Amino acid sequence: MAGAKDYLNTNVGDNREQIEHHIREILRLIGEDADREGLLETPARVTRMYEEIFSGYAVDPRDVLGVTFDEQHEELVIVKDIVYYSQCEHHMAPFFGKVHIGYVPSGKIAGLSKFARLVDAVSRRLQVQERITSQIADLLDEVLKPHGVMVVVEGEHLCMCARGVKKYGSKTVTSAVRGHFRKSATLRAEFLGLIKQ
Numbered sequence: 241m242a243g244a245k246d247y248l249n250t251n252v253g254d255n256r257e258q259i260e261h262h263i264r265e266i267l268r269l270i271g272e273d274a275d276r277e278g279l280l281e282t283p284a285r286v287t288r289m290y291e292e293i294f295s296g297y298a299v300d301p302r303d304v305l306g307v308t309f310d311e312q313h314e315e316l317v318i319v320k321d322i323v324y325y326s327q328c329e330h331h332m333a334p335f336f337g338k339v340h341i342g343y344v345p346s347g348k349i350a351g352l353s354k355f356a357r358l359v360d361a362v363s364r365r366l367q368v369q370e371r372i373t374s375q376i377a378d379l380l381d382e383v384l385k386p387h388g389v390m391v392v393v394e395g396e397h398l399c400m401c402a403r404g405v406k407k408y409g410s411k412t413v414t415s416a417v418r419g420h421f422r423k424s425a426t427l428r429a430e431f432l433g434l435i436k437q
């Protein structure tokens with residue numbers, strides 16, 4: 241199980257100046273004139289974009305789930321179609337899609353917005369889709385201690401479209417199951433049926 245140090249690394253904004261400097265160097269090294277008008281603000285813009293797309297490094301996802309409520313609803317709860325945007329750790333190219341989360345509470349529920357915040361905290365970093373999927377399942381399992389959790393993630397990877405094999409439109413689907421979902425094909429089928437609607 242990952243500890244806080246595996247999640248909480250840095251606030252990108254604290255390194256703004258150095259990042260701008262290195263982006264400027266990259267512009268120069270790919271053959272651009274970093275001083276031409278159209279590029280003058282680019283290092284600062286890219287750095288601001290990094291602050292957004294890598295904002296997950298400033299967050300411990302457990303804090304996101306910090307507020308929970310005691311509630312005796314021990315039936316399936318699904319939060320589906322949560323949009324995420326991440327960067328693959330191999331090429332630093334975007335991949336994005338939807339996350340579907342189902343869980344069966346065992347006395348503790350989380351606010352619905354917290355599932356979306358959890359998705360952002362885990363995906364706004366360099367990632368692989370499989371790890372996003374299992375980290376969300378493990379964090380929910382750890383914090384809510386539910387009877388079970390199932391997570392399905394759909395993703396389109398630009399490193400497979402814009403370059404390399406150039407297979408535009410192919411989708412990757414990953415899943416993670418914990419607790420009762422592992423044992424019960426009926427519960428998995430109920431979850432999969434409801435996320436398709």
Ligand SMILES: Nc1nc2c(ncn2[C@@H]2O[C@H](COP(=O)(O)OP(=O)(O)OP(=O)(O)O)[C@@H](O)[C@H]2O)c(=O)[nH]1
Binds near residue numbers: 403405
């Ligand atoms: N499993 C997994 N693979 C990913 C993900 N994102 C990117 N990749 C893959 O990471 C692999 C890196 O392969 P390498 O052979 O080291 O890199 P490459 O030469 O750029 O590979 P090609 O993309 O085949 O040109 C590629 O097959 C990517 O499609 C992800 O989220 N999960």
Ligand SMILES: [Zn+2]
Binds near residue numbers: 328331333399400
């Ligand atoms: Zn990639």
